[in-house]
Amino acid sequence: MNPTWIRQWVEYPPAMITVKALLRVERVLRSRAAVGLARALRCDVAHLAQCRAVTTRCVSLLPLHYPNWTCSPPHTRHHTRLLATKHGKSSGKSQDKKGPGRTPKPQQKQEKQEVEIKQRMTVSELAQAMKKDVDHVYEALLNTSMDLDLEPDSLLTEEWIKDAVKRSGMKYKWAKLSESKVRENKDVERQPPPDPAVLVSRPPVVTIMGHVDHGKTTLLDSLRKTQVAASEAGGITQHIGAFLVQLPSGEKITFLDTPGHAAFSSMRARGTLVTDIVILVVAAEDGVMKQTVESIQHSQKAKVPIIVAVNKCDKLEAEPVRVKQELLAHDVVCEELGGDVQAVHVSALKGENLLELAEATVALAELLELKGDPKGLVEGTVIESLTDKGKGPVTSAIIQRGTLRKGSVLVAGKAWAKVRFLFDENGLPMKEAGPSVAVVISGWKELPSAGEEILEVESEQRAREVVEWRAYVEEQERQNQDLQVIQAKQQEHLDSYRKEKEELAHLTWYQRRRVRYKADKHRMAMRPSEKAESQELTLPLIIKGDMDGSLEAILDILETYDADEQCHLEIVHFGVGDISENDLNLAETFSGTVYGFNVKASKAVLQSAGKRSLSVKLHSVIYKLFDDLKDELTSRLPHTLEENVIGEASVLATFEVTEGKRKVGVAGCRVLRGQLDRRMKFRLIRGRDVLWEGSLTTLKHHKDAVTTVKTGMECGLSLDQDIDFRPGDEIVCYEETEKQQKISWDPGF
Numbered sequence: 001m002n003p004t005w006i007r008q009w010v011e012y013p014p015a016m017i018t019v020k021a022l023l024r025v026e027r028v029l030r031s032r033a034a035v036g037l038a039r040a041l042r043c044d045v046a047h048l049a050q051c052r053a054v055t056t057r058c059v060s061l062l063p064l065h066y067p068n069w070t071c072s073p074p075h076t077r078h079h080t081r082l083l084a085t086k087h088g089k090s091s092g093k094s095q096d097k098k099g100p101g102r103t104p105k106p107q108q109k110q111e112k113q114e115v116e117i118k119q120r121m122t123v124s125e126l127a128q129a130m131k132k133d134v135d136h137v138y139e140a141l142l143n144t145s146m147d148l149d150l151e152p153d154s155l156l157t158e159e160w161i162k163d164a165v166k167r168s169g170m171k172y173k174w175a176k177l178s179e180s181k182v183r184e185n186k187d188v189e190r191q192p193p194p195d196p197a198v199l200v201s202r203p204p205v206v207t208i209m210g211h212v213d214h215g216k217t218t219l220l221d222s223l224r225k226t227q228v229a230a231s232e233a234g235g236i237t238q239h240i241g242a243f244l245v246q247l248p249s250g251e252k253i254t255f256l257d258t259p260g261h262a263a264f265s266s267m268r269a270r271g272t273l274v275t276d277i278v279i280l281v282v283a284a285e286d287g288v289m290k291q292t293v294e295s296i297q298h299s300q301k302a303k304v305p306i307i308v309a310v311n312k313c314d315k316l317e318a319e320p321v322r323v324k325q326e327l328l329a330h331d332v333v334c335e336e337l338g339g340d341v342q343a344v345h346v347s348a349l350k351g352e353n354l355l356e357l358a359e360a361t362v363a364l365a366e367l368l369e370l371k372g373d374p375k376g377l378v379e380g381t382v383i384e385s386l387t388d389k390g391k392g393p394v395t396s397a398i399i400q401r402g403t404l405r406k407g408s409v410l411v412a413g414k415a416w417a418k419v420r421f422l423f424d425e426n427g428l429p430m431k432e433a434g435p436s437v438a439v440v441i442s443g444w445k446e447l448p449s450a451g452e453e454i455l456e457v458e459s460e461q462r463a464r465e466v467v468e469w470r471a472y473v474e475e476q477e478r479q480n481q482d483l484q485v486i487q488a489k490q491q492e493h494l495d496s497y498r499k500e501k502e503e504l505a506h507l508t509w510y511q512r513r514r515v516r517y518k519a520d521k522h523r524m525a526m527r528p529s530e531k532a533e534s535q536e537l538t539l540p541l542i543i544k545g546d547m548d549g550s551l552e553a554i555l556d557i558l559e560t561y562d563a564d565e566q567c568h569l570e571i572v573h574f575g576v577g578d579i580s581e582n583d584l585n586l587a588e589t590f591s592g593t594v595y596g597f598n599v600k601a602s603k604a605v606l607q608s609a610g611k612r613s614l615s616v617k618l619h620s621v622i623y624k625l626f627d628d629l630k631d632e633l634t635s636r637l638p639h640t641l642e643e644n645v646i647g648e649a650s651v652l653a654t655f656e657v658t659e660g661k662r663k664v665g666v667a668g669c670r671v672l673r674g675q676l677d678r679r680m681k682f683r684l685i686r687g688r689d690v691l692w693e694g695s696l697t698t699l700k701h702h703k704d705a706v707t708t709v710k711t712g713m714e715c716g717l718s719l720d721q722d723i724d725f726r727p728g729d730e731i732v733c734y735e736e737t738e739k740q741q742k743i744s745w746d747p748g749f
């Protein structure tokens with residue numbers, strides 16, 4: 001142990017603290033501070049304890065990062081005793097280390113404190129659960145592999161939570177169980193399948209799919225038109241995402257007209273497939289194309305039967321037979337080719353054969369024996385949702401079970417509704433909507449999304465409960481996802497730290513420093529030419545020390561530098577040994593300053609520095625070196641202007657005087673505070689706006705021109721700019737003084 005060092009570290013700042021206090025600081029610095037201090041002092045932590053006094057200042061300056069540090073401090077008997085007191089008497093580990101002289105029996109009898117832990121706990125939550133303060137958690141995590149800066153609200157991973165509890169001699173239990181008891185599942189689900197006896201026939205719900213430009217929209221429009229023409233209603237057809245077609249025979253078909261793939265896929269993904277039949281539109285002149293195949297695949301996956309509408313048969317180049325042959329390759333075998341898939345030749349544009357297509361659909365529906373339960377609680381699917389100017393949030397929906405009526409209470413996703421009105425696609429009010437019927441529903445408190453499952457509940461209270469529960473579940477899921485991301489990030493950080501540690505393990509601290517500085521080269525000194533471009537204030541440094549320990553300590557303190565926005569600190573070079581000509585060359589190239597700690601500079605070197613106007617600063621007391629450095633940094637900062645208010649006056653009246661040929665506005669004022677001094681600067685304020693800043697041209701008391709007017713006195717003044725005064729305006733008199741900025745960095749000395 002080097003006594004000079006001890007003196008330098010220990011003697012200076014007045015606030016002396018004990019080793020116990022040091023260990024409190026130690027947790028802030030991830031446990032390595034005390035050990036770092038010991039290293040710098042060339043002793044071990046136990047020896048520090050014998051010194052009985054170190055300064056908080058010194059400790060707070062110590063390095064935050066020792067990449068290759070093995071976190072466990074030397075386990076001397078003394079140090080172990082210190083740790084034991086630190087972790088509390090119940091700490092199992094500490095107790096174990098108390099030595100053979102003690103028997104563990106009394107501790108075994110003691111019941112371990114139980115701590116309720118959760119997946120996601122902050123340091124302060126854990127401390128609360130342990131009935132300790134946050135310092136306790138920090139201390140419990142000392143000397144673990146954890147190497148992250150922790151704040152009281154930092155999240156801890158499960159591993160660390162458990163570790164902290166165990167290291168505190170306590171035991172944990174998961175708080176999950178009690179929590180899930182508190183929050184009972186309040187969701188609503190689809191009902192079990194209905195009794196077949198209550199089922200009644202229902203119309204098929206049909207989706208039209210096919211390749212781009214093969215005529216889907218035209219077909220839907222034509223089908224809708226036949227309906228409008230046929231229906232007596234004659235209202236303006238509204239796009240609600242679905243519409244009903246009624247055949248002359250009375251049979252009904254509900255067509256979904258949401259863009260084919262999107263609606264089909266998203267609903268299928270939610271397991272709420274509403275489609276019973278797919279009409280596959282294939283243009284007769286184009287044949288099977290990419291999206292035709294995709295449509296077939298979607299239908300086949302969902303096990304929804306297909307009817308082929310061979311479209312554009314009005315065209316000369318139409319080849320419906322080729323279309324059917326091409327479909328064979330995709331397992332769609334039309335009746336004409338011996339299969340069971342109906343194919344109808346249509347012209348959507350001319351409206352030809354649409355009735356046949358509809359009849360084919362009804363025939364297939366009969367075959368499918370589509371049935372629904374018109375009784376009981378309603379189930380359905382949101383097709384589209386929008387906010388209507390008059391009706392507010394509305395959705396169109398296909399009812400799949402039960403019969404929807406006014407007053408029903410519905411839940412869809414995280415939205416709920418008390419049904420106010422029901423409308424059809426013609427905007428006409430409906431009394432009720434049973435299975436397979438497309439309906440527009442108003443009364444939603446919020447908008448549910450398309451594809452969402454609609455479920456009826458018994459009451460508004462129940463609806464609120466369900467929505468609340470769903471929001472809670474979603475929040476939990478979001479939190480879990482966040483936690484996973486945080487944990488992944490923490491792990492990534494830890495891995496890269498460990499990797500760096502391993503990679504640099506074989507190097508000495510000095511070599512490690514070199515590697516790190518090289519890696520950070522972009523942050524290192526720029527040559528003066530580059531600097532001119534960057535416009536940033538910088539202080540390049542060349543640092544020499546008498547030995548590794550001192551140099552490392554200085555570099556560690558420099559790592560705490562946090563005033564880059566005021567002036568960059570750039571370490572151009574550091575090394576052990578006296579100041580050399582080479583150091584001066586570097587200082588000259590980078591316009592830097594040379595600092596030496598406990599080293600010498602020969603007469604020749606000092607003379608050379610003098611000639612070249614280079615600054616070489618030699619110190620043998622570390623805090624003096626840093627005081628000097630702070631002064632050097634401060635001296636580089638530009639001055640700031642500080643404003644000092646001298647007096648304030650209020651404008652009482654305004655008038656004009658004639659000066660030569662010019663009319664000048666004059667304000668009659670009363671000085672409310674301080675004094676007005678003509679030589680100083682002035683400002684005119686109206687309300688919150690500054691209308692003018694400048695100097696006075698005249699300042700008069702009665703008729704006399706004066707230099708100052710004091711509180712309570714009245715005066716007349718005019719400005720160096722024409723401004724219309726108003727009674728109530730404020731006049732502020734102030735002086736500006738230049739002030740030397742100080743560097744905000746506090747190395748702690």
Ligand SMILES: Nc1nc2c(ncn2[C@@H]2O[C@H](COP(=O)(O)OP(=O)(O)OP(=O)(O)O)[C@@H](O)[C@H]2O)c(=O)[nH]1
Nearest residue numbers: 211212213214215216217218311312347348349350
């Ligand atoms: N000659 C003829 N042209 C048609 C027929 N059906 C559609 N068309 C035309 O084909 C073009 C595309 O028709 P759309 O109905 O827009 O086709 P789509 O499949 O809905 O197209 P996307 O919405 O882009 O996927 C339009 O110019 C229609 O007028 C038809 O039966 N005969």
